[in-house]
Amino acid sequence: MRPADSLPDILAHAWSLLVRGGADRKSPVHTPVVASVDEHGLPHARVMVLRKADPVSGTLRFHTDARSPKVAQADGRAVAVLAYHPQEQVQLRISGTARVLADGETVDGIWNQSTLFARRCYLAEQAPGTPLPGPSSGLPAWIEGQQPTAEQIVPARANFATLWVGVQAIDWLHLANSGHRRAVFRAADGWAGAWVAP
Numbered sequence: 001m002r003p004a005d006s007l008p009d010i011l012a013h014a015w016s017l018l019v020r021g022g023a024d025r026k027s028p029v030h031t032p033v034v035a036s037v038d039e040h041g042l043p044h045a046r047v048m049v050l051r052k053a054d055p056v057s058g059t060l061r062f063h064t065d066a067r068s069p070k071v072a073q074a075d076g077r078a079v080a081v082l083a084y085h086p087q088e089q090v091q092l093r094i095s096g097t098a099r100v101l102a103d104g105e106t107v108d109g110i111w112n113q114s115t116l117f118a119r120r121c122y123l124a125e126q127a128p129g130t131p132l133p134g135p136s137s138g139l140p141a142w143i144e145g146q147q148p149t150a151e152q153i154v155p156a157r158a159n160f161a162t163l164w165v166g167v168q169a170i171d172w173l174h175l176a177n178s179g180h181r182r183a184v185f186r187a188a189d190g191w192a193g194a195w196v197a198p
């Protein structure tokens with residue numbers, strides 16, 4: 001059910017969907033599409049796991065391989081995040097600025113909290129997108145199908161990065177037979193929000 005036609009309630013609802021998306025693997029907002037633009041102006045969209053949404057700082061956190069093309073495309077640049085919640089019938093179109101953090105205490109803490117299994121993919125020998133001679137996971141043969149030990153995972157840390165999106169605008173669209181609703185919220189307007197035609 002959508003909140004009443006109140007802009008502050010709708011903004012709070014949008015953030016509640018994001019917070020839930022970051023915390024609940026079963027939420028459809030857990031796997032939004034993140035889009036960036038490359039140096040030729042071409043857009044690239046890909047699914048990423050939303051690790052955390054923080055309404056207080058207005059940030060979304062993702063994890064990625066520091067060598068992946070999206071890191072260079074996104075760091076310090078504008079990105080879009082797109083999610084659709086079918087049960088709520090809400091689309092969230094978010095724009096913001098990305099920042100990539102690969103080093104420091106915060107990132108070390110996040111790395112250490114991830115499961116060894118989740119950290120395994122950062123053992124890949126080649127950067128994501130590197131051409132391969134044949135089908136392969138890209139992981140070294142000795143770790144295929146196995147969970148690494150704490151010692152074995154150490155070299156993977158160098159390939160791990162966090163990608164933070166500082167949210168600058170949220171476009172909220174709710175579909176309903178009784179009438180769709182759409183509202184746009186911008187940091188530049190102090191998040192007051194405005195109704196727009198759906």
Ligand SMILES: Cc1cc2nc3c(=O)[nH]c(=O)nc-3n(C[C@H](O)[C@H](O)[C@H](O)COP(=O)(O)O)c2cc1C
Binds near residue numbers: 064069070
């Ligand atoms: C369900 C799902 C979740 C994914 N989660 C992530 C993720 O959290 N981080 C990530 O870097 N790639 C994730 N991927 C892979 C990306 O979609 C993408 O294929 C890969 O990161 C390479 O992207 P790039 O070449 O644009 O850098 C996920 C893919 C799927 C299908």
